[in-house]
Amino acid sequence: MPIPQYFLDRRTVRRFSDRAVDMSMITEMLGAAAQAPNTGNMQLYSAVVTVSPETIKALAPAHFNQPASVGCAAMVTFCADFNRFEHWCRVSDAAPGYDNFQAFIWAVIDATIFAQQFCTIAEQSGLGCCYLGTTTYNAPQIAGILDLPNRVVPVVTIALGWPDGEAPKCDRLPVDSIVHIEKYKDYSDDDIRDIYSYKESLPENKNFVSENGKETLAQVFTDVRYKKSDNEYFSKLYRDFIGEQGF
Amino acid sequence: MPIPQYFLDRRTVRRFSDRAVDMSMITEMLGAAAQAPNTGNMQLYSAVVTVSPETIKALAPAHFNQPASVGCAAMVTFCADFNRFEHWCRVSDAAPGYDNFQAFIWAVIDATIFAQQFCTIAEQSGLGCCYLGTTTYNAPQIAGILDLPNRVVPVVTIALGWPDGEAPKCDRLPVDSIVHIEKYKDYSDDDIRDIYSYKESLPENKNFVSENGKETLAQVFTDVRYKKSDNEYFSKLYRDFIGEQGF
Numbered sequence: 276m277p278i279p280q281y282f283l284d285r286r287t288v289r290r291f292s293d294r295a296v297d298m299s300m301i302t303e304m305l306g307a308a309a310q311a312p313n314t315g316n317m318q319l320y321s322a323v324v325t326v327s328p329e330t331i332k333a334l335a336p337a338h339f340n341q342p343a344s345v346g347c348a349a350m351v352t353f354c355a356d357f358n359r360f361e362h363w364c365r366v367s368d369a370a371p372g373y374d375n376f377q378a379f380i381w382a383v384i385d386a387t388i389f390a391q392q393f394c395t396i397a398e399q400s401g402l403g404c405c406y407l408g409t410t411t412y413n414a415p416q417i418a419g420i421l422d423l424p425n426r427v428v429p430v431v432t433i434a435l436g437w438p439d440g441e442a443p444k445c446d447r448l449p450v451d452s453i454v455h456i457e458k459y460k461d462y463s464d465d466d467i468r469d470i471y472s473y474k475e476s477l478p479e480n481k482n483f484v485s486e487n488g489k490e491t492l493a494q495v496f497t498d499v500r501y502k503k504s505d506n507e508y509f510s511k512l513y514r515d516f517i518g519e520q521g522f
Numbered sequence: 523m524p525i526p527q528y529f530l531d532r533r534t535v536r537r538f539s540d541r542a543v544d545m546s547m548i549t550e551m552l553g554a555a556a557q558a559p560n561t562g563n564m565q566l567y568s569a570v571v572t573v574s575p576e577t578i579k580a581l582a583p584a585h586f587n588q589p590a591s592v593g594c595a596a597m598v599t600f601c602a603d604f605n606r607f608e609h610w611c612r613v614s615d616a617a618p619g620y621d622n623f624q625a626f627i628w629a630v631i632d633a634t635i636f637a638q639q640f641c642t643i644a645e646q647s648g649l650g651c652c653y654l655g656t657t658t659y660n661a662p663q664i665a666g667i668l669d670l671p672n673r674v675v676p677v678v679t680i681a682l683g684w685p686d687g688e689a690p691k692c693d694r695l696p697v698d699s700i701v702h703i704e705k706y707k708d709y710s711d712d713d714i715r716d717i718y719s720y721k722e723s724l725p726e727n728k729n730f731v732s733e734n735g736k737e738t739l740a741q742v743f744t745d746v747r748y749k750k751s752d753n754e755y756f757s758k759l760y761r762d763f764i765g766e767q768g769f
Binding site for chain 1: 523525526529530531532534545549550551552553554555556557558559561562563564565567568569570571572573574577601605606609610611613614615616617618619620622623624625627628630631634635637638639641642643646647648651652653655658659667668669670671674677678692693694695697698699700701702703704705706707708709711714715717718737738739740741743744745747748749750751753754756757760761
C-alpha cells in the first residue's frame with residue numbers, strides 16, 4: 276500500500292485567513308487525537324483551547340509575537356498533566372509517586388504524541404497548523420495566563436487556522452542521514468558536509484546567512500536563532516518551573 | 523470534512539505474525555514521517571531500526587521482555603540527537619550551545635513527533651505498532667547495544683510487525699475531561715469520580731484489581747505498575763545518563 280500523499284506533501288502554515296475555527300470542531304479533533312497511544316493508558320496530558328481574541332493576544336507575547344501566534348484563529352496548549360491522575364489516586368486511597376523526572380518525561384511524551392496526532396487530523400481536515408516551540412521558553416507566563424495548577428506544565432502549543440495562500444514546503448535532510456540500520460553509525464566530517472550541502476545550497480538559506488552577516492548557515496543557528504546564552508537562560512527558567520510544579 | 527475513520531478506530535498491537543517487515547518499507551515510512559514538524563528545522567533526532575533477530579533479542583530485556591518486544595518483527599528506537607547537528611556546527615566554524623535542558627527537551631519533542639508520525643503511517647499501511655515506554659527506564663543499556671554516541675539519548679521505541687489477530691480497543695477518558703476551554707478548569711472530587719467511573723467499571727480493570735489483591739484501580743497503578751520506588755530509581759538512572767550524554 277503506498278504512503279498517503281498527505282504525509283509526503285504536508286507543510287507548516289504560518290499565515291491564516293480571518294475565518295474562525297469552531298470550538299466544537301477542535302474538541303472533536305482532540306477526542307479523535309486522544310485515541311493515539313499514551314503511557315500505560317494514564318493519559319498524562321491536557322489540552323487548553325484558546326479561541327478568544329483577548330486570550331490569544333495575551334498569549335502571543337509569551338511566544339515572542341511570532342506571526343503564527345499573532346495571526347492564528349486558535350491556540351491549543353498541550354500540557355504534561357499529573358494533576359488529574361493524582362487527584363484520582365487521592366480519591367481512591369492510592370499514594371501517588373510521580374513527583375519525579377520519569378513521570379515528567381512520560382507526560383511530556385504523552386502530551387507530544389497527543390499534539391502530533393491532533394496536528395495530523397487538523398491538517399487532514401484542511402486546517403493549517405504551526406507548532407510554537409516557544410512554549411518551553413515562557414512556560415511560567417503561559418501557565419499564569421491559562422490558570423494551570425500545580426502538576427501541570429505546558430510542553431507544546433499548536434497555532435491553527437484556515438490557511439491564507441499556499442505555504443512553502445520545507446527541506447529535510449536525506450533519509451539515510453537520520454536512519455541508522457541495526458546500530459548507530461557515526462558520521463565523518465565528509466558525511467556531515469554531504470548531508471547538509473543541499474540545505475546550505477538553498478537560496479533562502481544563503482539569504483539568511485548574508486542578511487545576518489554570517490559566514491555559514493550553522494552560525495545563523497548558533498549565533499542568532501538558538502544562542503547559548505538564551506538556551507541557558509531558558510533552561511534554568513523551565514527547569515525551575517518544572518520543580519515548582521512539583522516534578 | 524469528517525475525521526477519517528482510522529483515527530477513531532486505531533488500536534495498539536502487541537501480538538505479531540511471523541511475517542517479516544522489509545527494511546526498505548520501514549525506511550520509506552521514516553522518510554515520510556520526517557516531513558512532520560520539528561524544532562527550527564534542525565531535525566534533532568535519529569531512528570535506529572533493528573530487524574535482526576539477534577539484536578531484537580538483545581534489546582528485549584531492556585524492555586523487561588514485554589511480549590511486544592519479544593515477538594515483534596522490528597524495533598525502531600527514536601533518539602534525541604544533537605550529535606549530527608553539533609558535528610555540522612563544528613565543520614562550519616559555529617560554536618554550539620546545546621549542552622543544556624532546553625536543547626534536550628526540544629530533541630525529546632522532535633523525536634516524539636517523528637515517532638508518532640511514523641506510527642500513524644505504519645498503522646495506515648496495515649502494520650501493528652506498540653510503543654515501549656521502557657525506553658526511558660533502561661536507556662543506558664539500550665544505548666550500549668545500539669552504539670549510541672555522546673549527545674544521543676533514546677526516548678521512545680516502537681515495536682512493529684504484521685498483526686496476529688485483532689487487537690482490543692482501549693478505553694479513553696471522556697473528551698471534556700482532557701480538554702479545557704479558554705483556561706484550565708480544575709476538577710472537584712466528584713468530577714474526578716465521574717471521569718474515571720467508566721474505566722473503573724470495565725471487567726478487565728475489575729479483574730486487574732482483584733488479581734493484584736488491591737481495593738481500587740488507582741492502587742494497581744501506584745502499588746504495582748508505576749511504583750514510587752521504581753520511578754525514583756529510574757529517574758536517577760535516566761537523569762544521570764542524560765548528563766553523561768552531554769546535556
